[in-house]
Amino acid sequence: xxxxxxxxxYELTMAQSYSLYKRDTFATFDLFVRALPKHRAYLVACGLxxxxxxxxxxxxxxxxxxxxxxxxxxxxxxxxxxxxxxxKGDIWAMPEGTVFFADEPVVRxxxxxxxxxxxESFLLNTINLQTMIASKASxxxxxxxxxxxxxxxxxxxxGSDAGLKVSRASFLAGFSGTSCVLAGKTYKIPVxxxxxxxxxxxxxxxxxxxxxxxxxxxRRTILLxxxxxxxxxxxxxxxxxxxxxxxxxxxxxxxxxxxxITALSKLARRALNRAGLNYVKIxxxxxxxxxxxxxxxxxxxLVDSFGVGTNMGTSADAPSLDVVYKISEFxxxxxxxxxxxxxxxxxxxxxxxxxVYRFKDKRDRFIKxxxxxxxxxxxxxxxxxxxxxxxxxxxxxxxxxxIRALLENNLSKFPEDIKSVYPRYKYPVIISSQLNKLRHxxxxxxxxxx
Amino acid sequence: xxxxxxxxxYELTMAQSYSLYKRDTFATFDLFVRALPKHRAYLVACGLxxxxxxxxxxxxxxxxxxxxxxxxxxxxxxxxxxxxxxxKGDIWAMPEGTVFFADEPVVRxxxxxxxxxxxESFLLNTINLQTMIASKASxxxxxxxxxxxxxxxxxxxxGSDAGLKVSRASFLAGFSGTSCVLAGKTYKIPVxxxxxxxxxxxxxxxxxxxxxxxxxxxRRTILLxxxxxxxxxxxxxxxxxxxxxxxxxxxxxxxxxxxxITALSKLARRALNRAGLNYVKIxxxxxxxxxxxxxxxxxxxLVDSFGVGTNMGTSADAPSLDVVYKISEFxxxxxxxxxxxxxxxxxxxxxxxxxVYRFKDKRDRFIKxxxxxxxxxxxxxxxxxxxxxxxxxxxxxxxxxxIRALLENNLSKFPEDIKSVYPRYKYPVIISSQLNKLRHxxxxxxxxxx
Numbered sequence: 052x053x054x055x056x057x058x059x060x061y062e063l064t065m066a067q068s069y070s071l072y073k074r075d076t077f078a079t080f081d082l083f084v085r086a087l088p089k090h091r092a093y094l095v096a097c098g099l100x101x102x103x104x105x106x107x108x109x110x111x112x113x114x115x116x117x118x119x120x121x122x123x124x125x126x127x128x129x130x131x132x133x134x135x136x137x138x139k140g141d142i143w144a145m146p147e148g149t150v151f152f153a154d155e156p157v158v159r160x161x162x163x164x165x166x167x168x169x170x171e172s173f174l175l176n177t178i179n180l181q182t183m184i185a186s187k188a189s190x191x192x193x194x195x196x197x198x199x200x201x202x203x204x205x206x207x208x209x210g211s212d213a214g215l216k217v218s219r220a221s222f223l224a225g226f227s228g229t230s231c232v233l234a235g236k237t238y239k240i241p242v243x244x245x246x247x248x249x250x251x252x253x254x255x256x257x258x259x260x261x262x263x264x265x266x267x268x269x270r271r272t273i274l275l276x277x278x279x280x281x282x283x284x285x286x287x288x289x290x291x292x293x294x295x296x297x298x299x300x301x302x303x304x305x306x307x308x309x310x311x312i313t314a315l316s317k318l319a320r321r322a323l324n325r326a327g328l329n330y331v332k333i334x335x336x337x338x339x340x341x342x343x344x345x346x347x348x349x350x351x352x353l354v355d356s357f358g359v360g361t362n363m364g365t366s367a368d369a370p371s372l373d374v375v376y377k378i379s380e381f382x383x384x385x386x387x388x389x390x391x392x393x394x395x396x397x398x399x400x401x402x403x404x405x406x407v408y409r410f411k412d413k414r415d416r417f418i419k420x421x422x423x424x425x426x427x428x429x430x431x432x433x434x435x436x437x438x439x440x441x442x443x444x445x446x447x448x449x450x451x452x453x454i455r456a457l458l459e460n461n462l463s464k465f466p467e468d469i470k471s472v473y474p475r476y477k478y479p480v481i482i483s484s485q486l487n488k489l490r491h492x493x494x495x496x497x498x499x500x501x
Numbered sequence: 502x503x504x505x506x507x508x509x510x511y512e513l514t515m516a517q518s519y520s521l522y523k524r525d526t527f528a529t530f531d532l533f534v535r536a537l538p539k540h541r542a543y544l545v546a547c548g549l550x551x552x553x554x555x556x557x558x559x560x561x562x563x564x565x566x567x568x569x570x571x572x573x574x575x576x577x578x579x580x581x582x583x584x585x586x587x588x589k590g591d592i593w594a595m596p597e598g599t600v601f602f603a604d605e606p607v608v609r610x611x612x613x614x615x616x617x618x619x620x621e622s623f624l625l626n627t628i629n630l631q632t633m634i635a636s637k638a639s640x641x642x643x644x645x646x647x648x649x650x651x652x653x654x655x656x657x658x659x660g661s662d663a664g665l666k667v668s669r670a671s672f673l674a675g676f677s678g679t680s681c682v683l684a685g686k687t688y689k690i691p692v693x694x695x696x697x698x699x700x701x702x703x704x705x706x707x708x709x710x711x712x713x714x715x716x717x718x719x720r721r722t723i724l725l726x727x728x729x730x731x732x733x734x735x736x737x738x739x740x741x742x743x744x745x746x747x748x749x750x751x752x753x754x755x756x757x758x759x760x761x762i763t764a765l766s767k768l769a770r771r772a773l774n775r776a777g778l779n780y781v782k783i784x785x786x787x788x789x790x791x792x793x794x795x796x797x798x799x800x801x802x803l804v805d806s807f808g809v810g811t812n813m814g815t816s817a818d819a820p821s822l823d824v825v826y827k828i829s830e831f832x833x834x835x836x837x838x839x840x841x842x843x844x845x846x847x848x849x850x851x852x853x854x855x856x857v858y859r860f861k862d863k864r865d866r867f868i869k870x871x872x873x874x875x876x877x878x879x880x881x882x883x884x885x886x887x888x889x890x891x892x893x894x895x896x897x898x899x900x901x902x903x904i905r906a907l908l909e910n911n912l913s914k915f916p917e918d919i920k921s922v923y924p925r926y927k928y929p930v931i932i933s934s935q936l937n938k939l940r941h942x943x944x945x946x947x948x949x950x951x
Contacts, residue, residue, distance in 0.1 A: 054661060054683070056682040056683035056686055057655070057661055057664060057681070057682075057683045058655070058681075058682055058683075059653070059655055059656070059680040059681065059682070059694055060680050060681075060682050060685075060692045060693060060694030061680065061694030061695055061696055061697060062694075063682065063694075064694055064695075064696070064714075064717070064718060064721075065696055065697060065700045065714075067717055067718075068700070068713050068714050068716075068717040068718075069700075069703075071713070071716075071717055072704075072713045073703060076703060078699075078703065080699070115686075118682075118685075118686040119682075122685075122692065124718065124721060164703060168697075168699070168700075171656075171697075172655050172656050175656035175657070176655060176656050176657070176658060176660065176661065176664060177660070177661075179656065179657050180659045180660050203509070205507070205508070205509055205622050205626060206509070206621075206622050206625035206626050206629065206824075207625070207626070207629050207821045207822075207824075208626065208659065209630045209658065209659035209660065209662075209663040209666075209815070209820075210626065210627065210630050210659065210660060210662030210663040210666055211504060211507055211626065211627075211662045212659075212660030212661045212662040212663065213659040213660040213662065213663055214507060214626060216659075216660055230509040230510050230511065231507070231508075231509065231510075232506040232507070232508055232509070232510050232513065232568075232569075233504070233506035233507045233508075235510075235568075235572075236506055236565070236568040242510045242572065243510060244509055244510030244511030244512075244513075244514055245511055245514075246511055246514070246515055246518075247511060247515060247618075247621075248843060249528075249530070249618070249827065249828040250515045250518070250519075250618075252828055252841050252843070253519075253523060253526060253528065253614060253828065253831050253841075254522075263518050263521070263522045264514075264515075264518050266518075266521075267514070267517055267518040267521055268514060268517075268518075268574065271514075271574060278843070278844075279844055279947075279948075361821045365659070365815075365820040365821050366820075367820055367821065370659075370815040370816075370817055370820035371657045371811045371815050371817065372657075374656075374657075377699065378699040378702055378703065381702075381703050391702050391703075393698060393702070393728070394728075394729055497729075498729075
């Protein structure tokens with residue numbers, strides 16, 4: 052699909068005005084999250100690959116221009132500009148899988164202001180979705196304490212694009228696989244699935260349905276045991292398990308989707324073990340998220356893997372991030388960059404071209420970030436790296452597996468508390484002295500100027 | 502995009518098992534919402550057009566089959582079946598824009614069980630998204646009491662598909678337009694936009710930015726007045742309004758995006774009127790939804806139009822519906838349909854092939870619905886109509902304008918309370934006596950059978 056027109060109209064109206072008044076102006080924009088949602092103490096950067104693919108392919112074709120022309124808003128001069136449009140700016144970004152915090156730019160654009168403006172809507176849209184989901188899924192992973200977690204959210208994600216991106220973002224965050232087949236194909240993610248209640252219901256007896264399914268997939272059977280009476284369902288699953296054992300096949304697992312999962316999982320584990328089916332795994336699903344998984348495990352539920360759906364796939368407790376795209380500098384008549392910032396008291400921003408520096412202690416643990424100016428010598432490791440130069444992508448996409456590993460390694464170095472389901476500790480993000488100075492002097496000047 | 506693989510893996514594994522054991526079985530599935538989210542007293546059916554387009558185009562191509570083959574799960578026999586796959590069932594559905602309630606099937610499928618199962622994930626995904634948004638947007642419309650409302654949500658919708666569908670669903674619900682240009686092009690929806698704070702900031706003085714923009718769009722200018730000091734912003738906008746007036750152009754409006762909107766809108770209205778600019782409209786935006794709009798209007802805010810974003814475009818207070826797809830009957834060995842239902846106490850369903858009947862009083866007002874069996878003579882108007890027969894679409898899509906009008910007319914006949922922001926009244930949906938009887942007799946039989 053051609054995504055060029057996937058933008059807010061005002062990007063184009065402003066662009067036309069810029070093309071008349073600011074054709075030679077360059078600007079820097081920061082994409083960052085203003086404040087973290089409740090219960091979130093960190094975010095996981097996700098969406099850069101989509102951003103760069105979008106940038107690479109961004110062209111306005113004849114049909115797009117025809118549509119824009121008939122709106123009666125745009126001059127032929129501007130439509131001509133759009134017909135030749137190609138993003139030619141620089142992009143700095145945190146690699147996908149980077150842990151980051153409020154106020155830290157996750158993408159930084161320096162480009163002709165028209166170009167920087169035109170890409171705004173798409174960047175916000177895709178970084179919001181993917182980062183929000185990766186962050187939520189990462190919390191689910193933390194709550195599951197090493198158990199496998201699968202993405203079952205396709206039926207309630209907000210449309211098809213979200214279906215795909217949720218699978219990818221949750222896999223990146225450590226999930227073991229997804230139910231979404233197209234995501235499996237697109238991103239080479241393991242796909243997983245069991246059976247639905249309707250399948251069990253179309254057979255006369257539950258056992259018949261289990262037999263049919265296990266005959267079809269003797270080495271890949273997970274039986275859903277709660278369609279009627281869960282205890283009987285577990286007994287029927289055990290019969291299938293023993294039957295498969297005779298033919299040298301292993302029943303993979305059973306799935307609990309309702310009722311008191313803690314009690315049922317203990318009962319199931321005991322019954323399975325008593326029957327010599329210790330290897331049969333117990334899957335749990337049904338309205339799960341990090342809060343419920345924590346509760347289950349705190350109560351001693353004997354679950355080997357979780358299937359999470361709607362709550363993760365929509366980030367139900369926080370279905371958006373406060374992600375914004377703010378100008379931080381632009382060129383004056385002489386072509387020199389001049390820092391700027393938003394003044395309104397509630398929504399103040401940080402001026403200038405910035406970098407995020409991360410600091411470790413001697414034990415290789417992260418202790419603080421400093422948000423400073425790009426050329427400031429603060430020490431620490433800079434998190435923003437250059438991924439596009441004059442419109443050319445100079446970044447080699449790492450594999451999803453590599454991003455997963457990066458995130459896991461990254462997370463292991465952060466204080467435990469920020470990874471807990473109910474975090475209290477706020478990881479320190481410190482504004483550098485130079486940035487603070489710039490901000491104060493600029494605030495004074497801007498307030499006077501207006 | 503080919504959406505054939507946009508499904509949960511278990512649809513395909515169950516399908517392979519069905520292809521061995523239930524190749525000739527037909528079944529009926531109901532797609533319905535189990536319970537309405539908090540503060541929702543009605544839902545607006547939306548998504549049927551997507552469903553039917555999906556059904557029409559649903560084919561598994563070579564690449565899809567190649568991917569499935571290498572999963573090592575599927576037989577060549579089944580892959581051959583998929584290569585010839587075409588949905589050949591019947592679909593009954595409520596037309597888009599129909600008001601409906603919990604437990605009422607909004608789509609009903611009768612098809613070979615394999616086919617009915619394969620389409621499940623997509624149907625749930627798209628009906629969930631579109632109906633959820635149309636329902637939320639309809640509440641926003643009610644709260645706005647006749648004022649114009651615009652969709653500004655693209656930057657925070659969950660991906661590109663949601664961006665488009667939110668624009669369409671909210672327009673269907675009565676919105677005046679959208680900021681999303683691609684939605685404008687795709688669905689012929691009016692597009693709207695103003696300017697961003699960054700635009701104002703790149704000029705030395707606010708007034709310069711206003712001048713530049715109004716010179717570019719002398720007949721389509723809405724000025725964002727809160728970048729620095731809102732009162733001064735309004736004064737500057739008035740200067741532009743007067744300047745435009747001299748050249749026989751009208752300033753279209755000003756936009757308030759922060760601060761005390763009620764107080765600022767009154768101040769702006771007074772100042773505009775005093776300057777002879779009574780025709781200049783006041784737009785408000787910034788974290789709006791039905792709750793905030795109600796509060797603004799209750800407090801006497803003088804706003805002509807609202808721009809709503811994230812809260813509407815993600816249905817933030819309820820980012821999913823409890824929408825499910827449940828089997829209600831299937832054929833026995835003789836090919837006769839036998840009703841079925843789910844028994845588990847929390848999630849009981851209604852058996853048999855059903856219809857929803859809507860009743861009016863003498864004053865043409867809706868008073869109740871009856872959920873009954875298809876062939877039952879309950880009276881009332883049946884809401885489910887046949888839209889596909891043996892896989893052929895027999896439904897002519899009405900225009901979006903017609904759907905809007907249908908919904909508006911429909912809504913006008915419902916009790917006022919269900920349309921309020923904090924509804925208390927529950928519109929009666931009554932289970933017919935025959936359906937009740939069937940349910941009870943079947944519950945007894947099914948419980949015994951297991």
